[in-house]
Amino acid sequence: MTHRRELDESLLSEVTRRMAEISETQHELARRQRILSHAATQLRTGKGAESVLAEIREQSPELLRDYCDLHVTLTPPLRPVPRVVASA
Numbered sequence: 001m002t003h004r005r006e007l008d009e010s011l012l013s014e015v016t017r018r019m020a021e022i023s024e025t026q027h028e029l030a031r032r033q034r035i036l037s038h039a040a041t042q043l044r045t046g047k048g049a050e051s052v053l054a055e056i057r058e059q060s061p062e063l064l065r066d067y068c069d070l071h072v073t074l075t076p077p078l079r080p081v082p083r084v085v086a087s088a
Contacts, residue, residue, distance in 0.1 A: 035059050 035056060042052050056064055 032060065032063060035063060 039052050039056055042055075043049065053064065053068070
């Protein structure tokens with residue numbers, strides 16, 4: 001009987017832990033959804049992308065990090081400024 005009780009308690013503990021983990025994930029996803037929904041509204045009403053992105057980064061730095069990394073990667077490199085060569 002003791003073994004069964006230990007098994008029951010162990011299973012209950014694991015189920016409770018996983019439920020708490022799911023709850024935390026749901027809260028984080030809801031927070032991210034609120035941030036992105038607000039950002040979408042701002043962009044639709046004419047606010048500039050730079051300021052919207054700055055607000056997103058302020059609230060959740062990791063939220064659009066992959067987008068920012070991709071955007072920076074796709075930005076063409078700056079061309080060097082031509083130098084004027086003095087003739088001798």
